[in-house]
Amino acid sequence: MKDIxxxxxxxxxxxxxxxxxxxVLLNLGIEERVDLIMTSPPYxxxxxxxxxNVEAHEYVDWxxxxxxxxxxxxxxxGSLVIDIGGSWKKGMPTRSLYHYQLLLELCNPNxxxxxxxxxxxxxxxPSKLPAPAEWVTVRRIRVKDAVECIWWLSKSPFPQANNRKxxxxxxxxxxxxxxxxxxxxxxxxxxxxSEKFSRVNEGAIPPNLLQIANTESNSRYLRxxxxxxxxxxxxxxxxxxxxxxxxxxxxxxxxxVDPFAGSNVTGxxxxxxxxxxxxxxxxxxxxxxxxxxFLKISDGKMNRTYQSKFxxxxxxxxxxxxxDGPPKP
Numbered sequence: 001m002k003d004i005x006x007x008x009x010x011x012x013x014x015x016x017x018x019x020x021x022x023x024v025l026l027n028l029g030i031e032e033r034v035d036l037i038m039t040s041p042p043y044x045x046x047x048x049x050x051x052x053n054v055e056a057h058e059y060v061d062w063x064x065x066x067x068x069x070x071x072x073x074x075x076x077x078g079s080l081v082i083d084i085g086g087s088w089k090k091g092m093p094t095r096s097l098y099h100y101q102l103l104l105e106l107c108n109p110n111x112x113x114x115x116x117x118x119x120x121x122x123x124x125x126p127s128k129l130p131a132p133a134e135w136v137t138v139r140r141i142r143v144k145d146a147v148e149c150i151w152w153l154s155k156s157p158f159p160q161a162n163n164r165k166x167x168x169x170x171x172x173x174x175x176x177x178x179x180x181x182x183x184x185x186x187x188x189x190x191x192x193x194s195e196k197f198s199r200v201n202e203g204a205i206p207p208n209l210l211q212i213a214n215t216e217s218n219s220r221y222l223r224x225x226x227x228x229x230x231x232x233x234x235x236x237x238x239x240x241x242x243x244x245x246x247x248x249x250x251x252x253x254x255x256x257v258d259p260f261a262g263s264n265v266t267g268x269x270x271x272x273x274x275x276x277x278x279x280x281x282x283x284x285x286x287x288x289x290x291x292x293x294f295l296k297i298s299d300g301k302m303n304r305t306y307q308s309k310f311x312x313x314x315x316x317x318x319x320x321x322x323x324d325g326p327p328k329p
Contacts (some may be wrong), residue, residue, distance in 0.1 A: 008287050011294050012265050018287050021259035021280040023070050034073045035160065035254035036241035038242045038266050039189035040235070041066075044098045056098040058085055060105050067106060071113040073257070077160040079249045080115060080153040081122065083237055086145070093135040093142050105150050115153035116162075121208040123148045123241060127215045150210075152245075165247040167203030196282070212240040221263060224292035233262040233286040242266040248271055264290035299328065 004024045006016035017024045041063065044056040056060045070080055082177065087096040105116045135142040206258055216222065217234060225232045242265060246256055252274040255292040258266035261279035270277035281287040 008284075009291055011267075011271055012277065013092065013271045013275065014289065016261065016264060016267060016279045016281070016287055018281060018284055020240065020282060021086070022066060022069055024280045025073055025257075027298065030255075030278075032073065032075050033255060034070050034257050035046075035075055035078050035250045036256045037070055037078070037080045037259065038245050038256055039081070039258045039260050040237050040262075041260045044087045044096065046213075056096045056228070058265050059098045060102050060137075063102055064105060067115075068070055068113050070156065071115070072189045072258070073153050075154055077158075078155060079118065079159045079245075081239060081245045081249070082151045082153070083148060083150065085148040088135075089130055095130075095138075099151075106151070106153060108210065116157050117154065118152045118154045118157075121150040121152060121210060121239075123150055124209055124211045125214045127213040128210060159249065160251075161170065163205055163248060164202065166206055167201070168206050170204050171227060205245075210241070210244060212238050212244075214238045219248055221251055221292045224295075225289045228289075230289040231285055232289055236263050236265055239265060239269050242269045246270055246275060250275055261290065263284055264293055268293035 004017060004027050005017040007017040009016050029036070034142070036039070042054070044054060044059040074080065084099045086099060088094070089096055103117065103120075105111075106157050107117050108114050125145050126146065128144065130136045130144045132142075133147070136144055214237065216238065222232055242256075242258075246266075246269060250256060253276065255276045255278070256266060256270040257278045257280075261267060261281040264279045264281070267277045267279040278286075279290070281290070
C-alpha cells in the first residue's frame with residue numbers, strides 16, 4: 001500500500017518516496033525550495049516498457065501535467081535538467097520530434113509558468129549498442145544512435161551555476177601550448193585570441209557534449225538485486241551524468257529532486273556530494289532495489305559515514321536519521 005506521506009526509506013541526506021511524483025510533491029509543500037530537479041523521464045519509445053511510457057503524440061500533454069508542479073517547487077535560482085532520448089517513427093527510418101516539441105512547450109512564453117532554455121547539452125554514450133537494428137545493422141541505411149538530448153531549463157535567465165566546479169584536465173595539445181607559448185593575434189576565423197588565453201587555470205571548461213560511458217554491468221546495485229530476486233531498473237543513466245549537473249548547479253546542502261527516480265542514481269550521487277535529496281518512484285520493485293545504492297562497503301567494512309545507520313546490516317532499515325545530518329526541507 002503506497003503512502004505518499006511517509007518516506008519509503010531515508011538516508012542521512014535524503015528521502016525516497018513511493019508514488020506518483022505529482023501527488024508526492026504537492027503533499028510535501030516545498031514550493032520554491034528546490035535548487036535542482038535532475039531527472040530522466042520515461043521516453044516516448046515505440047515499444048512499451050515495464051516502467052511505463054506514453055506514445056510520442058501523447059508525450060507533451062503527459063509531461064506538462066508535471067511541468068507546472070516542477071516550476072512551483074523550484075527556487076527562483078533553480079534549474080530543471082531533463083535527460084531525454086529521441087525516438088523513431090513506427091516502420092520508418094525517420095525521427096520523431098516529440099522531445100523538441102516538449103522543449104518548445106516548456107519554454108512557450110504564452111504560458112504563465114514557462115522556463116528559459118539555459119543551455120542545450122548532449123550526452124554521448126560511446127558504449128551504446130547499434131540501434132535501431134532494422135536501419136543500422138540490417139539494412140545499413142542509418143548510423144548508430146548514441147546521443148541523447150539534455151535540456152537545462154531554469155526559471156530565471158541567470159540560474160545558479162559555476163563551471164569552475166566541473167573543469168576537466170587540459171588536453172595534451174593545450175598543455176604543450178602553455179609550455180611553449182603562442183602568439184596572440186586575430187585568427188582567420190575572426191576570433192581575437194588575446195594574451196589571456198595563455199593563462200593556466202585550474203582546468204579546461206567542458207563543452208556541452210558530455211562523453212560518459214554507460215557500462216554498469218556488475219555493480220553492487222545489480223549484484224544485490226540479483227541476490228534478492230529484484231528486477232533492476234532497465235533505464236539507468238550513469239553516475240557521471242547527475243554528478244556533472246549537481247556539481248555545476250548546486251552547492252553543499254542544496255536540495256536535489258528526481259521525480260522519476262528509478263534506481264535512484266541521482267539520490268545516491270547527491271548523497272555522496274553532501275546535497276539533500278528527494279527521490280520519487282512509481283514502481284515499488286525499483287525503489288526497493290535502489291536501497292542497495294546506499295550501502296557503502298570498502299574492504300569488507302561499512303563506510304563509517306553509514307555505520308550509525310546500518311549497524312553492520314546488509315539491508316537498509318530506515319531507522320532515524322543521524323542527528324548531525326543537514327536539515328530536511
